[in-house]
Amino acid sequence: MVLATVDPAGMVWQRMVLLKDVSPGKGFVFFTNYASDKAAAIEQNPRVSLHFPWNELDRQVIVGGVASKISVAETARYFLSRPRESQIAAWASQQSRPISARAVLEQQLAAMQAKFAQGSVPVPDFWGGYRVVPDRIEFWQGGVNRLHDRFRYTKNQDDQWQIEQLQP
Numbered sequence: 458m459v460l461a462t463v464d465p466a467g468m469v470w471q472r473m474v475l476l477k478d479v480s481p482g483k484g485f486v487f488f489t490n491y492a493s494d495k496a497a498a499i500e501q502n503p504r505v506s507l508h509f510p511w512n513e514l515d516r517q518v519i520v521g522g523v524a525s526k527i528s529v530a531e532t533a534r535y536f537l538s539r540p541r542e543s544q545i546a547a548w549a550s551q552q553s554r555p556i557s558a559r560a561v562l563e564q565q566l567a568a569m570q571a572k573f574a575q576g577s578v579p580v581p582d583f584w585g586g587y588r589v590v591p592d593r594i595e596f597w598q599g600g601v602n603r604l605h606d607r608f609r610y611t612k613n614q615d616d617q618w619q620i621e622q623l624q625p
């Protein structure tokens with residue numbers, strides 16, 4: 458899914474992240490580096506948007522909601538289920554920070570491979586999940602002659618979803 462954030466300067470940015478969990482009534486979970494640009498933006502403004510493009514079906518789903526960090530226990534459950542190489546790679550990258558050459562990244566990886574040569578790889582304290590709790594979801598389905606179907610679900614103050622059909 459595409460995750461859009463707004464930083465304190467009002468700059469909108471978007472990037473792809475993997476949806477790792479979605480639970481009814483809860484939200485959409487992804488994992489990332491808590492020191493990344495997206496994390497810095499979320500820290501200042503937790504309102505985010507998710508976009509699921511589904512071109513083959515002429516369909517899209519757009520989510521608006523609020524992101525917050527999941528618990529350390531929940532992050533650990535997922536981290537420990539990942540392949541060892543992915544666990545070590547999480548340690549090796551200071552995501553979103555500039556680097557002078559690819560070789561430096563490879564050195565960082567080699568250093569982490571050496572550091573964690575034995576035993577299990579601990580969960581980095583700078584890495585974990587976010588859950589986006591939606592308060593607005595739009596379902597869009599392409600139709601013939603541009604008569605597309607759009608349904609907007611908005612959470613009202615009583616925590617009920619209000620559904621409106623929108624013009625395409």
Ligand SMILES: Cc1cc2nc3c(=O)[nH]c(=O)nc-3n(C[C@H](O)[C@H](O)[C@H](O)COP(=O)(O)O)c2cc1C
Binds near residue numbers: 489
């Ligand atoms: C298909 C795809 C899946 C990705 N999944 C993730 C992910 O789950 N977590 C993540 O941190 N970055 C993921 N990335 C990389 C991000 O798009 C992005 O480059 C990175 O998170 C840094 O973003 P930032 O500098 O805006 O924080 C993915 C990229 C692609 C193309």
